[in-house]
Amino acid sequence: MxxxxxxxxxxxxxxxxxxxxxxxxxxxxxxxxDDEQLALYNTIAGPPRAGGPFLVVDDDGHLAGPFNALLxxxxxxxxxxxxGAALRFGGKLPARTRELVICAVAAxxxxxxxxxxxxxxxxxxxxxxxxxxxxREGFVPAELPDDELSALTFTAxxxxxxxxxxxxxxxxxxxxxxxxxxxxxxxxxxxxxxxGLLAAGDVGAPAARAPTAPHSQPPSHITTTTKGExx
Numbered sequence: 241m242x243x244x245x246x247x248x249x250x251x252x253x254x255x256x257x258x259x260x261x262x263x264x265x266x267x268x269x270x271x272x273x274d275d276e277q278l279a280l281y282n283t284i285a286g287p288p289r290a291g292g293p294f295l296v297v298d299d300d301g302h303l304a305g306p307f308n309a310l311l312x313x314x315x316x317x318x319x320x321x322x323x324g325a326a327l328r329f330g331g332k333l334p335a336r337t338r339e340l341v342i343c344a345v346a347a348x349x350x351x352x353x354x355x356x357x358x359x360x361x362x363x364x365x366x367x368x369x370x371x372x373x374x375x376r377e378g379f380v381p382a383e384l385p386d387d388e389l390s391a392l393t394f395t396a397x398x399x400x401x402x403x404x405x406x407x408x409x410x411x412x413x414x415x416x417x418x419x420x421x422x423x424x425x426x427x428x429x430x431x432x433x434x435x436g437l438l439a440a441g442d443v444g445a446p447a448a449r450a451p452t453a454p455h456s457q458p459p460s461h462i463t464t465t466t467k468g469e470x471x
Contacts, residue, residue, distance in 0.1 A: 263443035349435035356445035
């Protein structure tokens with residue numbers, strides 16, 4: 241199922257009660273925004289994010305997830321959203337690889353909104369419910385192709401705060417090149433930063449549509465051991 245097909249299905253199923261959660265950041269409606277904030281709002285609410293598989297703008301016109309928080313610092317917000325759009329819509333990593341990495345970050349950071357959003361994107365690019373559940377529990381899914389495994393192993397090192405080993409770097413370089421390693425490193429950092437913003441503001445997934453959250457407590461590490469084996 242493509243993102244567009246998913247969006248059409250979600251649009252038909254979405255309930256009017258689905259509301260953005262601003263957390264500690266009061267939700268801002270378009271009518272109260274200044275020119276700089278409104279420019280950022282329109283950029284986020286329009287293409288290419290519009291019509292995707294997760295809520296960006298609710299029925300009251302409020303931005304969901306980190307996007308509402310970005311309105312409070314619109315100059316920085318423009319730079320942040322531009323980087324996110326470049327990574328998601330203009331990057332060179334395969335879509336499955338990108339979403340596996342993002343979901344691994346969301347799980348490690350216990351980020352309800354990012355998990356809500358990108359588990360849905362993941363399903364549109366061929367990631368299975370079983371693979372998502374493995375990631376949610378802190379495991380690298382079994383039987384991934386080598387290119388995806390190398391990306392998740394590289395990601396695990398960054399998430400665990402350790403230096404990427406020569407072996408893991410060589411594997412990522414073989415499959416993704418220097419450009420891919422650069423993109424992968426920034427991708428991990430970007431979604432960790434968004435997760436930090438969401439955590440600071442206690443921002444959750446949209447009301448009434450929240451999926452099972454990742455972990456109730458942060459995992460001590462993301463393991464590269466496949467599901468069913470001891471790390």
